[in-house]
Amino acid sequence: MLDIVQPAPLxxxxxxNLALQAALVVVVVGLAYAAYVNAAENLxxxxxxxxxxxxxxxxxxxxxxxxxxYSPSTSTFGQAFWVGLLNTLLVASLGxxxxxxxxxxxxxxxxxxxWLVAHLAGGYVELIRNIPLLLQILFWYNAVLKALxxxxxxxxxxxxxxxxxxxxxxxxxxxxxxxxxxLAAFVAxxxxxxxxxxWAHRRQDLTxxxxxxxxxxxxxxxxxxxxxxxxxxxPLRFSFPEMGRFNVxxxxxxxxxxxxxxxxxxxxxxxxxxEVVRAGVLAVPHGQTEAAQALGLRSGSTLRLxxxxxxxxxxxxxxxxxxLNLIKNSSLAVAIGYPDLVQVFAGSVLNITGQxxxxxxxxxxxxxxxxxxxxxLMNLYGRAVRVVER
Amino acid sequence: xxxxxxxxxxxxxxxxxxxxxxxxxxxxxxxxxxLVCGANGxxxxxxxxxxxxxxxxxxxxxxxxxxxxxxxxxxxxxxxxLTPGNRFTALQSGEIDVLARNTTWTMSRDTTLGxxxxxxxxxxxxxxxxxxxxxxxxxxxLNDASVCVQQGTTTELNLADYFRSNNMSLKTVTFATAxxxxxxxxxxxxDSYTTDSSGLYGERLRLSDPDGNLVLPEIISxxxxxxxxxxxxxxxxxxxxxxxxxxxxxxxxxxxxxxxDDMLKSSAPDxxxxxxxxxxxxxxxxxTNDWAYRIIKMVGNYGETFERNVxxxxxxxxxxxxxxxxxKGGLQYGLPIR
Numbered sequence: 001m002l003d004i005v006q007p008a009p010l011x012x013x014x015x016x017n018l019a020l021q022a023a024l025v026v027v028v029v030g031l032a033y034a035a036y037v038n039a040a041e042n043l044x045x046x047x048x049x050x051x052x053x054x055x056x057x058x059x060x061x062x063x064x065x066x067x068x069x070y071s072p073s074t075s076t077f078g079q080a081f082w083v084g085l086l087n088t089l090l091v092a093s094l095g096x097x098x099x100x101x102x103x104x105x106x107x108x109x110x111x112x113x114x115w116l117v118a119h120l121a122g123g124y125v126e127l128i129r130n131i132p133l134l135l136q137i138l139f140w141y142n143a144v145l146k147a148l149x150x151x152x153x154x155x156x157x158x159x160x161x162x163x164x165x166x167x168x169x170x171x172x173x174x175x176x177x178x179x180x181x182x183l184a185a186f187v188a189x190x191x192x193x194x195x196x197x198x199w200a201h202r203r204q205d206l207t208x209x210x211x212x213x214x215x216x217x218x219x220x221x222x223x224x225x226x227x228x229x230x231x232x233x234x235p236l237r238f239s240f241p242e243m244g245r246f247n248v249x250x251x252x253x254x255x256x257x258x259x260x261x262x263x264x265x266x267x268x269x270x271x272x273x274x275e276v277v278r279a280g281v282l283a284v285p286h287g288q289t290e291a292a293q294a295l296g297l298r299s300g301s302t303l304r305l306x307x308x309x310x311x312x313x314x315x316x317x318x319x320x321x322x323x324l325n326l327i328k329n330s331s332l333a334v335a336i337g338y339p340d341l342v343q344v345f346a347g348s349v350l351n352i353t354g355q356x357x358x359x360x361x362x363x364x365x366x367x368x369x370x371x372x373x374x375x376x377l378m379n380l381y382g383r384a385v386r387v388v389e390r
Numbered sequence: 391x392x393x394x395x396x397x398x399x400x401x402x403x404x405x406x407x408x409x410x411x412x413x414x415x416x417x418x419x420x421x422x423x424x425l426v427c428g429a430n431g432x433x434x435x436x437x438x439x440x441x442x443x444x445x446x447x448x449x450x451x452x453x454x455x456x457x458x459x460x461x462x463x464x465x466x467x468x469x470x471x472l473t474p475g476n477r478f479t480a481l482q483s484g485e486i487d488v489l490a491r492n493t494t495w496t497m498s499r500d501t502t503l504g505x506x507x508x509x510x511x512x513x514x515x516x517x518x519x520x521x522x523x524x525x526x527x528x529x530x531x532l533n534d535a536s537v538c539v540q541q542g543t544t545t546e547l548n549l550a551d552y553f554r555s556n557n558m559s560l561k562t563v564t565f566a567t568a569x570x571x572x573x574x575x576x577x578x579x580x581d582s583y584t585t586d587s588s589g590l591y592g593e594r595l596r597l598s599d600p601d602g603n604l605v606l607p608e609i610i611s612x613x614x615x616x617x618x619x620x621x622x623x624x625x626x627x628x629x630x631x632x633x634x635x636x637x638x639x640x641x642x643x644x645x646x647x648x649x650x651d652d653m654l655k656s657s658a659p660d661x662x663x664x665x666x667x668x669x670x671x672x673x674x675x676x677x678t679n680d681w682a683y684r685i686i687k688m689v690g691n692y693g694e695t696f697e698r699n700v701x702x703x704x705x706x707x708x709x710x711x712x713x714x715x716x717x718k719g720g721l722q723y724g725l726p727i728r
Binding site: 047049063073151244247337356 | 479498499549550554563565566573581
């Protein structure tokens, strides 16, 4: 039977509520507008430049880590903004990945029946989450990374990698022309694996035969591109970092500021994620585990197929908050000179242009935007892993 | 974080407040009974609290001179330590009355920040400090070097300019405060630290091994350091400017802390006008006529404050150089009081 839903006519009281809310919106928008006009007027009266005309002016300052082309002599404040934003996104996204992996591992380790493992994980959580993040960042930067050897006594790691207090220097891959074939083979392998995976699961649904796709997946994703790579004549060279007079030249440079910030953010947030994961797992009734074991599932499979999927619906909302915290905490970069959005844009650009209102408003808007997008993605994911009642 | 807080404060003030209070700084200061002076806080010789918590330094003495002229008491100053990042915001928002924080007078700052510079109290220029172990004798040898620098300064911009114009490449490591930049340099994160050369001498003393470090001879920029005030309060700007001029005039005329009382009896008209024995120059500033007498009596003339804080009487031992009187080959030229 189909229900035809007719919108009920609004009662007098509902009309009243609507009108009240509309009036409130008008007041808030009006206040914001008044603040804007007043600020513009006051800035003009104080002879302080306003507006975004500075955006296309030459920046003139150097930035230590740039993911896009940037040169102090030709790039603009606008480009400096993008450099800062990308650096923030880089450290935040890598931080989220690392924190998630570490957090899940520790959260589950804390529930282990092995006394030592459980208590080590517990100790980690209690130690890390009770020390302020800023101190941890300074600890990693000053106590650990600055203790590395100086340039002239750099540590040579296997594979032509150098490590010193200026950073970690990796060989830079240089792709030959025929490397495209290898890439194509890799993509083809991934697609074929996905098709295989779907097919195997369909078959499992029909026949109950468990899917055994791992060895095929390895062959398709690893072996196939490798074969193509050698057939194409190994079109890959490395340029190794070399010792210059003052610095290591060439190669990929990982700044100590970046490493310190990333480590501190990942380790700190992982402690909170571990607790979230533990709570999520404990929220799954024990009967589920017992039922899975009664069906003959091993403990790894029980965790992977029965417990974690049900725990995810509890984990995802607080996990989102931890991700948002990590993104916002990345602005502590300013303490150790990692050129993130706050350091570059709300730092150098603000100081040179002096346009505090515009720059700060814009920086806040960017963090708001990043956070809202993250929230949205996590909500979509949360909806996908929701337990569907049948 | 303090920078963000200050920037947020100014945004709020600009959005909600009104600008009327800013045009009567002298009255505000007199009513408050205290001058609020934006100072450095970490730069030896210019502005820094001593071990007993008393602020000392060249810029600090300048603020004390203003307080002496207004209140007849050089102690009636509250010093607010500022970073390059929040100094202009603090001035714009009215948090401080005068900014005396080794700040370079540039055209863009003068024309777009809503502030005015009063007088060049110190002619400085940017230099480099390096670890002696690198065996570098000139800044032109610094190709590919890592340089630590403080953010939000003219230094940061000059650095990029200098390397560009000499076709050298560099790796800049930028820090929010001079403290962090110097610490990073000291630990070997950078080959060189750059700031105004006056600052280099001060920072060098705070390194773990001062003698293992060398200030290179090149001066790569012009850094006329000047106190700044908010634009639109001409009376206040006059007071700040003439505080400096009076100190330089006093040195030119041979009036100092020790002989100022005797000089009151002098018959030289220049000295009599300076010390308020003749005419009403102090009143035209909105002060008393013995304003300059108070400055010299309580703080000293330009040369005295220079030598005491950064010159031969201090650990920095900076030579007068460009800051010598114009009669001695320098650039300090006291405007005539008449």
